[in-house]
Amino acid sequence: MIAMDPTRPLIVQSDLSILVETNHPEFDTVRGTISRFADLIKSPEHLHTYRITPLSLWNASAAGMPIEEMSDFLQRNAKFGVPTGVLSIIRKYVKRYGILRMENVGNELYLVSDDTVVLKEISAYDSLKRYLEDTRGERAIAISPISRGVLKQELIKLGYPVEDLAAYRSGEFLPIQLRKEDTMEAPFQLRDYQKHAVDAFNRVGEGGSGVLVLPCGAGKTVVGIAAMARCNCATLILTTNVTSVKQWKREILSKTGLAEDQVGEYNGTTKEVRPITIATYQILTHRGKKEDEFSHMRLFSQRDWGLIIYDEVHLLPAPVFRATAEIQATRRLGLTATLIREDGREEDVFSLVGPKKYDMAWKELESKGWIAKVACKEFRVSLSAFDRDRYGASGARQQFRIAGENTAKLEVIDYLLRLHANEQTLIIGQYISQLELIAAHTGAPMISGGVAHEIREELYDQFKKGQVPLLIVSKVANFAVDLPDAVVAIQVSGSYGSRQEEAQRLGRILRPKSSGTNAAVFYSLISEDTKEQDFAMKRQLFLVEQGYEYSITSWNQTTK
Template structure:
């Protein structure tokens, strides 16, 4: 909130306005103290030197003596200024946020290679194109007119709201060589298609760097997976036999002026480490939710940047930019035999027993019949369950084992309407553009992941040409770990204003 320009009084006033009861004085005090910590310490550049400055000399003394920050300090210039190792800009920011004093980074950026780029007024197919108002606003909030206060941060928009267009608008603002990182190869090709379709950049200036191709161009699109490919020990290790990541050289192989992290909430730990070492590059994170189940939100804040722009999901729904969604939780029961197996199982086994109950198949079949003519995604976690559903529904199955070419073929058939239903694993959670999908049936997931729930709803939130609703069904096993995890999964969407209609499977099937 502080990084976004809010002060303590604004936050307290908002809480008072919307709270049913009086705000306890200790909460108000904590808010004032915490909000005032941001910006008390700043990173600035003086020539070639990186400096840590604060008007609070006692805070500077605390930083000097804290074991987390000591490895990155080169000395003290005066009572308010410390000299920082320029190569450890990201590391000192991580250390400072861990000790409770997030730094405001005003040290600026390396320009990067120039790349003149304009957005097209018409796509290659002749359709008029103009970013929406909130997409322009998001790009402007990130870039900040080129000021040191801009150039690093995260834009949070709902799935289906056009985060890729925000990326293109930012590229048009920055006008520099750009590296784009995405979750998978299908997403890489979608980005490349959008860049060529909606900007004046010729195709030969856009490179794909994946497991299949290794092209580096002024705009290069790659995956987190290829970057985190590693070799260990032996002839492929370093001199100490430690693992290393051969494709990390992509970060330094070109004079990038901007790095875009698509679905930044998925950023793997190794990419965090290398990002800590490239803080002089502008960094834009794009995501639908900053929720991370591993608790590393602070690393996103310190290494990518603070949240620069955020729009509530329901607000864009009301404006017609994403589809209106109706969410249902349908509860099934275990058979007597399954109940005994569940009762005797170890805790870690209970969820899978509940998640894979055959009772979910009957409900899924019923929902598919109810939505004949709609574009339906059946989404799950466990391959045996998905295979059974695909066989029962006579639908194609798409998993992590499906070759990229086959995935793209199935997605294209689904987009054209040649396929009306598609059974998918978690590979379809992220960065897949299926604009006509309007029904999602979730049969299992990654335990209590709020992030995954939001992403799966997002698969069906593209606005529909007929203005129709999107339907999200979560099929859950009653009185089990499955139901417990489901309650946790729904928390983020509940905060966004969505409500789940609870239905009993027996009553549903009796209709």
């Protein structure tokens, strides 16, 4: 029995929520451990709230965190002890991971369990009977390989995550050798954490399925390439946009011995199916009319892929989930900076792509100099007189937009641009009309979805070279845009309370700087006492969860 001690940092509550004192001297250490098996849900200044969920426990289990470590941690750090019921619930859900397994026996695929009662219970569900075939004694049921994915989806809904230990196809053999010298950035070698991430995916010497969570700027593309080199097979890479496709191709050609004709692009204008093929999610989900088939989904079967990489897996579209359910015998690797999905389908990522196998704390990478040290600052700006009148006369949705486009933010932008006059700066926003106004006001170029890809690439290149010191970008730059020397990001508007978007936008300034200065600043301009302020508090959750200090300042005459 561990004695109670009110000087400890945690209060563990019977509803599975955990309160953490942010000013406690052990806060950073405690936060690093608790985030492995619980999710941050509230982050006021002095007391953060985490919640333990079945999925957070299953991901922790899949990543190798034992029940004893979770229980001991809570008991050592809880002020007033841990309610008995909480420990019982943790044990109950952690034990459920692995109680059902998928395994091969000869040429057959079985759902197996050492718990015969659970297996009988599963067999009794009418919703599952179509996926289950003949029983094989008391501990196994034969299932059709084509049902492998959808059965995992159905079982996790019932509270039984499946540990998938069944075999994977080798796929088309393709020798992939990592270069010792990068053709762009000599010399080249994997960082320690990148090796650990690849090892975690490549368990027992053979890649299986799973998700690796790494900060933007930590080299997720390099990790994906290293996983390809471990598997030595034809690989399909799915990513967010054409810019990302080209970035993947450049990285593959510079860091491996593959020839250019072995690496194909598959998007709206180019459709090359090669041993390494990089496609956009957009082309896979394209169809002429709503009732039409997704004609490009055939890409999943156009070669004998041995590995499929889902870049930014938190953005995986629903139709691609369905296709993924059908290819569970192919190794699958998800890469992301955050497992948060705005549609709440984290369980489908767990079931169909795989559980979280590796998660690297952002602040840990920052402390080692692998990503930039970022200060997160919010300016709360009063609505202009004109916008205030419109705001009061509008409905909720329009109020959010009026707050986002608040013209009083232009004055703050001017101040920040003067403050960072000689630094590479991005202004990021949601609304094209607002960004066009800012572009006209500052004279800086703007990139949006309507700008041709060639022009985007040219502007990105000029920004990287320092020829364009200020770039205004819409949400097209949220993902997979490599701008390593961006030092300042000014977020002028966003997508409601999207923690996912906050993570990606922060990622634009996280890469280490060639100048040697490894510090950056992320500003958010928020209209005070509006719906935008309410949603901003939700967006902050991701930053606080990763360990960033988040300062809030009212914009007033003193500031100026």
